[in-house]
Every structure is written in structure tokens, then in C-alpha cells.
Amino acid sequence: MDNTDNRNAHHKSNYAIKNNLHLLLLLIPGLAVLVLFTFYPIIKMAVMSFFDWKIGYSQTSRFVGLKNYVDVFTDPIARTALVNTLYYALITVPMQIALGLLTALLIYGIKKFSLTFRLLYYLPVITSWVVVALLFRYIFSNQGLLNYIITEVLHISDKPVGWLSTRWPALTATTILGIWKGIGWNMVVFLAALHAVPVELFEAASIDGANSVQKFFYITLPNIKGTILFALVMLFIGAFNTFTPINVITGGNPAHQTEVVLTWMYFQTFGTVGKMGYSAALSVIISLIVSVIAVILFRVIKPESRGGKL
């Protein structure tokens, strides 16, 4: 060790330059791509939010300060969209995690056909959102599969139920789609986490006479806390980014009652003309909300790792 230090100190200046060069070499490509294709658009978008932005190439945009933000805050539909998004997130995220974890636990405990189950449960994840949304729209529609079962097969009711006709049932139906599609991803992530828990811990617990439930709460859960946090953050971000399911299943209808933040933003960008400043302001607001949620999640679940990771 000492020799190494001396040698390093002796060649320090050469190594330092070479090291810095290599560092730059490794950092530049990724950085360039990120800066160019992500930083710049994000900054531009933030800038746009303070203007009455006109997209015609020969038109000039006017600086309007916070007007776009005020428009967003006073817009009843924007508020509806935000509430809907929170509803969607608060249902899909915990349910996906719970069901994904449950599936992972079950698969962890079996010996045969593990791969088959892992593949089949993951299938919905790798299917196109557009197509499954269409399928679900059909299943929940007034003449769809679900109503058929209710009216003709089980005879629970003689009139079809309008699952998608009004706000809350339609949103709930969409959450079912979201949960269905995400279980597989969670299963995979939690399986990885489960395999990382040292088997000895379980064995020791068995020797001490713990049953499965106790093992779960005292051994499994604490050891996968990090993964749960990871899943929570990723899934929340994903829930706020929901677009296709709502767009395909309800289109935000009836009368924009089922909009979520992203579909509403898309509508303001492409469904009308000239509301670019508004959309930009909405994007900034959404990003801030998601960041706040992410920070809160970090603090609540892993307060001790707040500074450690970086």
C-alpha cells in the first residue's frame, strides 16, 4: 500500500492529467446527449411557461409572467385532472406493489414452473398500452364482456351497468387496467429483492420457532424496504405520466370529467390552438408535484439514507 502511494505521488501530475482526460472522455458522450436532448427542452419548456407562446414560426410570443400559472390554478378542469390523477395514483400504486409482492412471494416459494409463471405474469407488461386499453374499454363497455356476464350469465342485474359512463366508475375501471398491467413488473423487481435476502436469516428464524407471517413482517419486509421505496417512487412517477389508458378508454370524457394531468396537457397542446404557454406551465407544475412526492416518500420510508446514497 505504501509503495503504491509513493508511486502514485511521484507520478501524480501525469496520472492526474490522464485521469481527468479519461474522466471527461467517459462523461462527455452521455452528458452531451442528456444536455442536448433533455436539459435544453426542459429549460425551454420552463421558459415557455412564462410566455403566451405562439407556435407559428412567424409569430411572436409575448411575455406574460405568471399568467399561465394563474390560468392553470383557476381552471376547474385542471383541478379535476389533478384530483383524478391523485385518485389513480393512490389506487394503482399500492395495489400494484401489494399484488406484485404477493405474486413474487408465491413464486419464490415454488420450485417448478417458476419460469413459466414469471413469463406469463410479465406478459401484460410487454403488451402495447394502446391495444390493452382498447381491450379493456371493450370489456367494460355497455355491451362488453363484463356487462354480458352480469346480465346474461350471472343475472345479477337486468340492465347493463355504465362502468365507463361517469367519472368515478370510469376512473376505477382504468385503475384496474393500470394494476393489471403493472403487476408483472413489480413481481420481477420484488423477486430480485427476495433473492437478495440472505437465506440464513430465514433459517435462523425457523430455528427460533417463527411462523411464516412473523418471518414476513420481521425479516422479509425490513430487508426489502429499499426495493419498496424504489417501486413506490417509480410507480408514482409512472402514475402521473399516465396518458394512453385514459386517452383510449374515455378520451377524458364525458365533458373532460375523466381527464388526468397528462391527457389534459396533451389536449391543451394539440386539441386547441395556441395554448402552449398553458401546457408548459402545467408541465412545470406536474414536475414539481412529482418531485415533492418523491422527496416525501424518501423521507418517510428511509430517513436514514437521505444523504447516504449520493
Place this chain on the structure above:
Amino acid sequence: MRLFSRFLAALLLLSLLFSMTGCGGQSSLPSATDKPPTETAETNDEGNASSKKPIEIEFWHNYDAGAGQIDVLEQLIAEFERENPDIKVNHLYLEWSALRSNVFAGASTGELPDVLRGDIGFVPQFQSLDILFEMSSLPDYNDVASKIMEAPNSTAKMGDKFYGIAANTNTKILFYNKKMFADAGLSIPKTLDEMWDCAEKLSNSKTIGFVEAWTGVWNIGQYIWSYGGDVMAPDNSTATGYINGPVSVAVVQKLADLYKKKALSGPTLDPGALGDTDGWAAGVYAMEIDGPWRHTLAQAANIDIGAVQMPPGPAGSIGVLGGEDFMMFKTSDEQHREAAWKFIKFMVDKKAQVAMAKVGQMPVNKEAMSDPEALEALPLLPIFEEALKTARSRPVTPKWSDIENIIATKVAEAITGQKDVQKALDEAAAEIDNLLASD
């Protein structure tokens, strides 16, 4: 060592500066008149046709491949290129909403085609982005327009200038499921009020008497007009007193009552309802006021469908004009513009119009309307011709798409019972006037 953080800071600053230059005309990007993928003719003197590279023009459209329209289009293009060896037409199919969003995206950069055939509703939208070329400034525009029916062409008129020319037109008539009518023993309604009655009688737990695909002026305008009301003031200066006037309120109230009795439905009113095409095919919907495509689609699904003029209201049978217009953009340079105009003239000429008529595109060319081949291909042509005599265009004003969106939302709220009809329409009027008053 500090170099790196300074480097990072510099990058952020540069991005900020760069994005600021985007305001006040995004001219930091290549000049709008360079059109990267096209080639322009290179000659020493102008107009010499010998060994010149052909001018390539971009044509965006949403002709229906399923109906064979793209095949016909390609035949027509081939013929046009034969007659005009110095022009080459590159056509691009884009689905309806992609067509519009691509123009929006292209508007900010100047990446726009030379010719576009798009929904008439696009004209005011695109004009508000200030990207459309004023076609009426072309010397022979009036000559060409005189060969075209006036009503459809009025959809391209803003003020006293034309920003496009009609490509094909349509309006809406009443379609009904013959079998459902026969089974219920009903006769074809002769007035709008009778039609609403029929809708109620034809509805039960498995069927719905009437379907409306949307709640914009495209859908309810015809009723408001036929009952003697209007959506906006004639000079498009205000909506108060019109969209929330007594006639409009009565119409929307009627629709709301029907919806409550489940005699009226539609995919935007109720996302659980079948789309109109799927619903027709499944024998769920009995009546719809729609364009010529409804006939073709229902027949393809083996539904025995009848067609008749939209029943009149007290003020007559006034339908809504639909269709597509050809548009040109300011981004094209003179050569491309000339070539594009030649192509457009070709497409509105009798021969092309009749060819398109055979695949379901109702012609706008006056001669083509009475052409025997067209009549044979579109047996409903006489009915539509009659309807076109009284059909009205929706207001062609720059903020129209926003206005129609407001109306669609408020009317949907009223029909689905979320809000009282008068209240919803009052809100609509207020929002529209607000919009008109703002910049």
C-alpha cells in the same frame, strides 16, 4: 478541478440563452424556405424543360385506404405526373389527428408540405398560426373557383379571402336501420319532433334510438339552425344570446331528456357506449344523422340501411357542411407553389373528381355532380345534392376550434345531466365571449 463545475454551469447557461432566442420568431433554425428532402430544378435559365430535375412537392392527406381512395389517388398522381413531367408528387397518408398535430409541430419549424388535403375545420385553425397561403391571391383562383360549388368552397373563406379550395364535400342526412323501423312498425319521421319520438320508441334495453358521436356544433348545429336559432352572432362577434338563447336551450334540453331516457347516446357522452360504427354493425343504434360514409360502413356490416333527408324543423332542414379543403402553406417557395397549384387544379377538375367519387368522395366540381359515372358510384348523391342546397358552414373564424371545444364540453355537461342546461349554456356563452375578447 473547478473546470468541470464551471463547464456544467456554462452548459446550463447556454441552454437558457439558446431557448430564449426561440422567442420572437424561431428563426434560429434553418430558414423555412429550405425544404431538406426535396430537390429543386437546377437550370441556367428559367423554365427550360430540357433535362431538368422534376420539382418534388409534398402532399399530406388522410384519404381512406380501406375504401380504395389511396389506390385512386396514386393513379391520379401517375396521370398528373405524365401530363406534367417536370413535377413529382410525394404523397403522405396521415391519420386525421396526426395530420393536424403534425402541422402544429411543423408550424413551429417550417416543416410543412406544399399541399394538404384536410378537414375544413383545419382552415381557421391553421390560419390562426399564420401559416396558410392566401389562395385567392393567385391570378386564376376565381376562374377555378367558379367551377366549384359555392357552399363547400365557403368553408375556406375567411373575411373576403380564401385560404384554400374545396376538395370534396359532404353533409349529413338521416340514416336509419330499416329492420328496426319495420319491426317497430314505425314510419319514417317527417319532422325533427317526429324523429325524436321515433328515437324514444326504438329504444329498449338492447337498442338505442339515436346516436350522436360528439356534441360539438358539427353535431348539434343542425338542430339549432333547423329550429330557427344560431350558435353565434352573424358577424361572429359574440355568443351571448345565441348559444344560450331560447332555441339552443330548448334543443339541448330535448337531447338531455332523450339521454336520460336512454334514447340517445354516443361515445363522447358515455365512454361505455359503442362507437357509432361498431354500434351500427351490432344493430344497437337505430338512427344517426351522418355523412355518406355511414352508408358504406353500414352496408359493409350487412345492415339494411335507409337514407332520407334530415327531417326539417320549423326553420327548415339545415345541415352542417363537412368535407375537406386543399390548402397551401407559406413555407413553399414560388416554384413549389406553382407546381402545387397545378396539382390542386388537376384534383378539382372534373376527371379527378369523378374518379374520387367512385371511391366515396363527394365531388365539389359542378360538372362532376351531374356526371353519370359519379351518380352511379354514389347512389345517394341526389339526396346529398338536395341537402347541400341548404347546408351551412360552421363559422370560419380564427378561434373556432377553441369555441367549438367549449360548446362541446358544456353541451355534454348539460346532456349528461351534470349541469342544468341553461346554466351550462350560459357558462359557454361567457367563456366564448371571454375568449373572443382576449388577444
Place this chain on the structure above:
Amino acid sequence: MKSVRRFNYRYIILIAGLVIMVLPMIYMVTSSLRPNSQTFTYPPRIFPALSEITFENYAYVLVRQNFFMYLKNTLIVAGVSTFLSALLSSMLAYCISRHSFPGKNLLFGTIITIMLIPGLAMLIPQYELAVAFKLINNLWGVILFYTTWTIPFSTFLIKGFIDGIPKELDEAIYMDGGSILTVFFRVIIPMASPSLAAVSVFNFLFPFEELGWSQTILKVDAKRTLPVAITQFFQAHNRTDWGYVFAMTCLSMVPVIIIYLLLQKYFVSGLTTGAVKM
């Protein structure tokens, strides 16, 4: 005997859950085997009558539509963007994990924050960029942006994994006179390959379903990727050729399933240290 009963109950629950999970997929496959006009009949049937089964949708999609061309485009996009993303992300991750440089924390924080921004929001500015670089109707317009979007998550995951690689291996290379680059290629890449594989699976699958951006950039038929190609069946006036949609979707899933099967064993180890050690 007790352990046998325990195993049984797990299988039962898993199979029950599986039926629910897979039912919509089965419906999709059977619908693709039905003639176009018959897709949404009432009463709905999950399994078509044997007489109804037809492969005409598949024939149409494969022959009349350029399925293989779309597939080729998608594979190119997927392959190149996955490779670039893996390379660039691992480079970034290595630097952040192993070395200190000023602005490092800021950089990592920024990278993570990027993940929070909704991608759709930046559509117009990104489109302007694409035009400026002449990337419209060009597969690179899609490749570069997909790479950009996947770098934050990949970097995050790989960095976590590299944190777990023993530093002694680095030291060994340094002692032999190697440089940072040598460490990167000789030690990090091989050791971090499970996490590279894990992110690559996610990244590879992405172009097979991304629609918003690809639809904006790839307008010309010859350059379209599969998701965009499927939308061409959504015609105007609410008429959709469902049979074709489902047939093309089922076909699109085949390469996706193959890739997943090939690389899935890396999921476990690749995700473990990356995600777990938060």
C-alpha cells in the same frame, strides 16, 4: 405431508391469478383469428367457433402490409438505442460511482430529476431540435431520443450495481499501470453485465410500444416502427379494423417475448444490487 400441501396452495393461487392476468391476452389472440367485421359482436364470445377461425388477418398484415419492414425498423431502433444507452449509462454510472469530481452530486441529482418530467411535455421543443438536426423521417431521430430518455433510469440502476463491485479489482488494474479507461473496460463492464442486461431488456422493449414520439418523427411509411404501423388501422369515423390491429399486435409480441426469455435470468442479479441497495 404438510410441506406438500403448502406447495399445492401456492400453485393454485398462482394459476387462478394467471387466468385473470392472461384472459385479456387470450381474447386478443382469439379476436385476431376472427374475421374483421366479427370482432365486437354481441353477445361477446371469447372463443370463436371453430368454423370461424381464419388466418386472413395475419395474411393481410404480413403480406399486404409491410410487417417485416416495420419489424426491421423497430429492431434497428431497439438494438442501436439499447446499445448506446447501455454504453453511455454505464460510462456515466462508473464515473459517478467510483470517482469524485466537482458537480458530481448535482449531476446525479439532475439525472434523477429528469425522470420526473413527463416526456410528453417536451414534445414541441424536442421536435424543433429534431428538425434542426434533420432527423425527421429518420430512424436516428427516434434512436437518439429513446437513448436520451432511457439513460437516467439505466444510469441510476447501473450505478447502484457498480457500488457493489469490490474496489480491489480496480486497484489491481491501477497497480499494473492501467488507467481509468482500462478499469472501465476490463473490470466494470464485465462485472456489471447483469445490470446492463437488466436495463437492456427494459430499453429493448421500449420501441416496441412507444407511440407518441415515433408517430411524430416517423411519418413516412417506409420508416415506421411497429406501434406506429398499428395505428394506421385506426381509420377516421370510428371505424377500426380490429382484426388487423390484434393480428399485428400478436405478431409484434413474438420478438419481445423471445428477447425477454433470453435475458430474463439477468433480471434477478441485475436488479438486485441496483434497486435493492437504495
